[in-house]
Structures are given as C-alpha cells and as structure tokens.
Amino acid sequence: MEGCPLTILLVEDNSAHAELVMRNFEDHLVANKISWVEDGAAALDYLFRRGKYSDEKQYPMPQLILLDLRLPKIDGIEVLKEIKQDETLRNIPVVVLTTSEAETDIAKAYTHHVNSYVVKPVDFNSFTKLMRDLGLYWLCWNRK
Secondary structure (H helix, E strand, O other), rough: OOOOOOEEEOOOOOOOHHHHHHHHHHHHOOOOOOEEEEOOHHEEEEEEOHHHHHHOOOOOOOOOEEOEEEEEEOOOOHHHHHHHHHOOOOOEEEEEOOOOOOHHHHHHHHHOOOEEEEEEOOOOHHHHHHHHHHHHHHHHOOOO
C-alpha cells in the first residue's frame, strides 16, 4: 500500500486493542504515522493543538480518526460532536471502532455525522482482516 502517506489518530483506552490496531496497520504499511491517545480529552487536545500537542511536526493533523466510544474523561460521542462541529476538523473521516453493537450507540454516532461505525471482531484473524480492509478503504480507495 505504498503511496498512501497518511497519519492516523487512534483514540483508544484499551492498550491491547491499540497495540493490535497499530501493529496491523504497520504490518500492512497503511500509515506513515499513528498517533495514539488514551482518552477523549487528549484526543481533543491533539486535534485542537492544546498543551503538549501544540507542535504540528510532532503531532501532525490526521487524515483519519479511529475513535472508541467508551473513553475516560470525555466519551467518544462527545469527541465526535466536537470534531464535526469544528470547521477545520469536520472533513477528517471519523471511524468509530468499538465493541458496542448497541443500536443506541450506532444511532448516536450517525446522528453526529460519523463516517463509519465498525464493531471490533473478537477473533484475532477477523480483526486483522478488518484492519487491513479498513486501511485500504479509508486511506487508499476512498476519495474525498
């Protein structure tokens, strides 16, 4: 997948899930840089260039945001709302990547303009295939 030099912001509080996502994307050469934050407040600080995230070179603006819903400090739906309300951020694709299959979560995410809602598979091989396909679709095949 060379030729897709992209930055991903991964917002995930579970370190094991984050490691799987990052390892799979790196194995499939999906991104040049994956920035990982562990809570909703850090995600917003990163995106709005606040505090330790003010250096654009160290923390480049992502071309894709992978967002868990159940996050400490500020939950994923609130993060999504802020992203989609901001004129400079709203065009960044946001993919909810969560374990929740609840219809209410899905409805809330789409009400707040999520670009895609993906439920994490429990099976390792299925998860690996999902990460490869997700990377191919959002980062190489999809056109804005």
